[in-house]
Amino acid sequence: MDPHTAGGFATRSPPTPMKNTFGHFSSDGREYVITEATRPPRAQINFLWNEKLISGVNQFGSGEGIFNDRTLLYNDPRGRVDAIRDGRRYFYVRDEDTGDVWNTGWFPTKVEGADYRATVGLGYSKYDIAYRGVEIGSKVFLAPDEPVEIWEFTVTNTGDAARKLRVLPYVEWLLLGYPTFSSKYSYYQSTFDPESRAVLSWNTSDERPHERYSGFVATDGEVKSWCGGRRQFLGPYGTVERPDGLKAEELASEEAWCEDLAGSLSIAVEVAPGETEKVTVLIGLFSTEEEKDRLISKILPAAYREKAFAGLLALKDDMIDRVLVDTPDERMNILTNIWAKQQTVLCAEFGRDGARGFRDTLQDAWGMAVFHPELAREKIIETLRHQCADGHCIRGWMPLQEHHYSDGPVWIVLAVLAYVKETGDLGLLDEEVAYLDGGADTVFGHMLLGMRHLSEDTGDHDLVRAHAGDWNDSLNWMGKNGVGESVWTSIGLYYALDVMLDFLCRKRPEEEALIDEVTRRRDRIREAVQTKGWDGNWYLAGWSDFGNPVGSEENREGSIFLNSQTWAVLADLAQGERRDQCLEAIDARLESDHGSLTLAPAYTERDENVGRVTMLLPGMYENGTPYCHSTAFKIAADLHAGRADKALESFHKVMPDSEAHPSAVSGVEPYAYTNQYLGPDNGRAGASLSGWITGTAGWMFRVVVEYFLGVRPDYDGFRIRPCLPSTWPGASLERTIRGKRYAIRIEREGEGYAIRVNGRPLEGDFVPYSG
Numbered sequence: 001m002d003p004h005t006a007g008g009f010a011t012r013s014p015p016t017p018m019k020n021t022f023g024h025f026s027s028d029g030r031e032y033v034i035t036e037a038t039r040p041p042r043a044q045i046n047f048l049w050n051e052k053l054i055s056g057v058n059q060f061g062s063g064e065g066i067f068n069d070r071t072l073l074y075n076d077p078r079g080r081v082d083a084i085r086d087g088r089r090y091f092y093v094r095d096e097d098t099g100d101v102w103n104t105g106w107f108p109t110k111v112e113g114a115d116y117r118a119t120v121g122l123g124y125s126k127y128d129i130a131y132r133g134v135e136i137g138s139k140v141f142l143a144p145d146e147p148v149e150i151w152e153f154t155v156t157n158t159g160d161a162a163r164k165l166r167v168l169p170y171v172e173w174l175l176l177g178y179p180t181f182s183s184k185y186s187y188y189q190s191t192f193d194p195e196s197r198a199v200l201s202w203n204t205s206d207e208r209p210h211e212r213y214s215g216f217v218a219t220d221g222e223v224k225s226w227c228g229g230r231r232q233f234l235g236p237y238g239t240v241e242r243p244d245g246l247k248a249e250e251l252a253s254e255e256a257w258c259e260d261l262a263g264s265l266s267i268a269v270e271v272a273p274g275e276t277e278k279v280t281v282l283i284g285l286f287s288t289e290e291e292k293d294r295l296i297s298k299i300l301p302a303a304y305r306e307k308a309f310a311g312l313l314a315l316k317d318d319m320i321d322r323v324l325v326d327t328p329d330e331r332m333n334i335l336t337n338i339w340a341k342q343q344t345v346l347c348a349e350f351g352r353d354g355a356r357g358f359r360d361t362l363q364d365a366w367g368m369a370v371f372h373p374e375l376a377r378e379k380i381i382e383t384l385r386h387q388c389a390d391g392h393c394i395r396g397w398m399p400l401q402e403h404h405y406s407d408g409p410v411w412i413v414l415a416v417l418a419y420v421k422e423t424g425d426l427g428l429l430d431e432e433v434a435y436l437d438g439g440a441d442t443v444f445g446h447m448l449l450g451m452r453h454l455s456e457d458t459g460d461h462d463l464v465r466a467h468a469g470d471w472n473d474s475l476n477w478m479g480k481n482g483v484g485e486s487v488w489t490s491i492g493l494y495y496a497l498d499v500m501l502d503f504l505c506r507k508r509p510e511e512e513a514l515i516d517e518v519t520r521r522r523d524r525i526r527e528a529v530q531t532k533g534w535d536g537n538w539y540l541a542g543w544s545d546f547g548n549p550v551g552s553e554e555n556r557e558g559s560i561f562l563n564s565q566t567w568a569v570l571a572d573l574a575q576g577e578r579r580d581q582c583l584e585a586i587d588a589r590l591e592s593d594h595g596s597l598t599l600a601p602a603y604t605e606r607d608e609n610v611g612r613v614t615m616l617l618p619g620m621y622e623n624g625t626p627y628c629h630s631t632a633f634k635i636a637a638d639l640h641a642g643r644a645d646k647a648l649e650s651f652h653k654v655m656p657d658s659e660a661h662p663s664a665v666s667g668v669e670p671y672a673y674t675n676q677y678l679g680p681d682n683g684r685a686g687a688s689l690s691g692w693i694t695g696t697a698g699w700m701f702r703v704v705v706e707y708f709l710g711v712r713p714d715y716d717g718f719r720i721r722p723c724l725p726s727t728w729p730g731a732s733l734e735r736t737i738r739g740k741r742y743a744i745r746i747e748r749e750g751e752g753y754a755i756r757v758n759g760r761p762l763e764g765d766f767v768p769y770s771g
C-alpha cells in the first residue's frame with residue numbers, strides 16, 4: 001500500500017527532494033536513490049539482517065562504513081564476529097576483448113565515464129551502472145533464515161556487438177576466531193568445490209568461538225577460473241583498485257594456504273546485442289561440508305530466491321501498513337511511516353555495537369509495540385531473562401555485559417504496560433520468565449520486583465543509587481562505590497510507579513494492599529526528587545560517591561544535564577513554576593543549532609565524581625552533544641508541555657537531511673536517524689559519525705504518533721490529544737489497534753481541534769475499543 005494514498009489520504013506527488021543533497025526518495029518513500037554516490041561525506045549504509053547475519057552495505061555495495069565497518073557480522077550469542085575484512089566485498093567486471101575492468105558498484109576501480117546510482121530499500125539494496133555499452137544491475141538481500149547474502153546480477157548489452165564478459169566476485173575473509181597464542185594463519189586455507197561452483201575459505205581452528213567459521217562464494221554461472229587468497233587475486237603488491245589478477249585472461253585457480261583468505265570466481269557472461277543475461281552469487285558462512293552443500297542447493301535456485309524476496313516485501317508491507325501518519329511535513333511522514341520502523345526493528349534485533357542492551361531493547365520494544373507487537377513481546381521476554389533475582393538488571397548480552405546500571409527496571413514497566421495497552425494482551429503479564437542468576441517469576445513479578453528493588457536501593461539523599469550509571473552509560477563513576485545516586489533513575493522510578501499504579505487501579509482494583517504499597521513507594525521517591533534532586537533552578541543529575549552534586553549550578557563543567565529536566569516534565573514531577581524553570585533552563589543553556597545538548601558546559605577535565613563522560617572529547621557521545629536519543633525525550637517533553645513549535649524545531653534538528661542538517665554536510669543517511677551530531681565544542685560540530693544503530697528511531701516514531709498527533713492507546717480505548725505546530729492546519733493518522741482499523745482526522749478549530757474518527761466527530765478525547 002502506498003503510504004501517501006492509504007485509506008483515502010490525498011494522492012501526493014513524489015516527495016520534494018531537499019536542496020543540496022545527493023539523492024531522493026522514490027514516490028512511495030520506500031526507496032532512497034543515491035544519484036551522486038561520491039558526494040556524501042561518509043558512507044551511506046543500508047542494513048540487511050536476519051537472526052544469523054547482519055550485513056552492512058554502502059552505496060557501492062561494499063561495506064566500508066568509515067566510522068564503523070559492519071560488513072557481515074555473524075550473530076552468535078557470545079558476540080558478533082566479523083566475517084569480512086574492512087568491508088572488502090567487491091564485484092569486478094572484465095571485458096575479455098578489451099581488458100577493461102570496472103566494478104558493478106563502481107568502487108574501487110572508480111572508472112571515469114560510468115553512469116552510476118545506488119538504491120537503498122527495506123532489507124535490500126540495488127546498484128545500477130552503465131559503462132561502455134553494458135548495463136549491470138545488482139540486487140542484494142539475505143536468505144530469510146540462513147547466514148547467506150544473495151547477489152543477483154542482470155547484465156544487458158546496449159551496444160550492437162556481442163560482448164564476452166567475466167563477472168568476478170571478490171570477498172576478503174576475516175573469519176576471526178582463533179587461539180590468541182597462535183596466529184590465524186595457522187588455520188587459514190581455501191579450496192575450490194567444482195560441484196557447488198564455490199570457492200571455500202576455511203578457518204579450521206578447533207578453538208574458534210563458534211561453529212560457523214568458514215565462508216563460501218558460490219554461483220549459478222559458468223566458472224572459468226577462481227582464486228582462494230588475497231595474494232593470488234591482488235598480487236603480492238597489487239591493490240583492490242588495480243588487482244594484478246585481472247591483468248591476465250583468467251585467475252590463477254590457486255588455493256590459499258596459511259595466508260590471507262579471499263574468495264574469487266571468474267564467471268563467464270556472454271551477452272548478445274540488446275540481450276540481458278542473469279547471474280547469481282551467494283556469499284555465506286558455514287561450518288561443515290554438508291552445511292555448505294545444504295545452503296547452496298537450497299538458496300541458489302531461482303524459485304527460492306524469488307519467494308524469499310517476495311516474502312521480504314510482504315513483511316515490510318505489513319509493518320508499514322499498521323500505522324500511517326499524514327502530516328504537512330512529508331519527510332516526517334516518510335521517516336515515521338517507513339524508515340523509523342525499519343530502523344527500530346533493526347535496533348531491536350541487532351542491539352547496539354557492544355551488545356544487546358537491556359534498556360535499549362526495551363525502548364525498541366516500546367517503540368515497536370505499535371507496528372510490530374509480536375516482535376515487541378518476544379524482545380520483552382528476551383530482555384527480562386537478563387534481570388537478576390534481586391531485581392537489578394545488567395547492561396546487556398550478546399556478549400554478556402554484567403555492569404549494574406540502575407535504570408533497567410524503569411524500562412520494564414514502561415515497555416510492558418505500553419505493550420499491554422496497545423494489544424490488550426494481559427497474558428504477557430502471566431508469562432513465566434527466568435531470572436539471569438536462577439529462579440523465575442511472571443512478567444508482572446519481574447516488574448514488581450524491579451520497582452521494589454529500586455525503591456529500596458536508595459542512598460543518603462533517599463534517591464536511587466546509580467551504581468554503574470543510568471540511561472547515561474558514561475556517568476559511570478558517580479555511583480561506582482555503591483553510594484552515589486541518580487536523579488534521572490529516581491525520576492524514572494517515580495514515572496514507572498505512577499504508570500504501574502494507574503494499571504493497578506484500573507485493571508486490578510481488588511489488589512488494595514499492592515495499590516497502597518505502590519502509592520507509598522511512589523510518593524516517597526517523589527518527595528526525595530523534589531527536595532534533594534532539585535538544585536534551585538533545575539534538577540540535578542545526581543550525587544556522587546563523595547557526596548558532591550553532579551549537574552549542579554555549583555559545578556563549573558556539566559552544570560546542567562538535559563535528561564533530568566525532560567523526564568521531570570514528562571513524569572509531571574515538574575509542574576507549574578518548576579516546569580517553566582526546567583524548560584527555560586533547557587532553552588537558555590542546552591539548545592544548539594544541532595539539537596539539545598546532553599549537558600553543558602561540556603567537560604574538559606577528568607572528574608572522579610562523574611565518570612567517563614568527563615574524558616570523552618567535548619561534543620562527543622554524552623559529553624555536551626546534541627544526542628538525538630535524548631533530544632527525542634526533549635521533544636516529547638515539549639509536546640507534553642504544549643510547546644509544539646519548539647518540538648517541531650527540535651524535530652527538524654534531529655531529522656536526517658533536514659534544512660538544519662543537510663546530509664551532504666552532516667553525512668547522515670537521509671533515511672536513518674543518527675545517534676548524535678558532534679557538539680558545538682567539537683572541531684567537527686554537526687557531523688554524524690554513524691546512522692541506524694540508535695534508540696532515537698523508536699522514540700522519534702512514538703513522538704510523532706503519540707505526542708504530535710497524540711493518539712495513545714490505553715487499556716480500554718485510546719485517547720487523542722494532539723499538539724500540532726502552529727503552521728499545521730491539521731494532520732491524519734490511520735492505524736490498526738486490536739484488529740480494528742481507524743482513520744483519524746485532526747483539524748484546527750479555534751483554540752482547539754475538531755477530530756473525526758472513521759468519519760464521525762469525536763466528543764471529548766476518548767475512543768473506547770468496544771465502540
Ligand code: GLC
Pocket residue numbers: 352357359360471472473474622629675694695
Ligand atoms: C548508547 C547506548 C544507550 C545509552 C546511550 C547513552 O546509545 O546504547 O544504551 O542510553 O548510549 O549513554
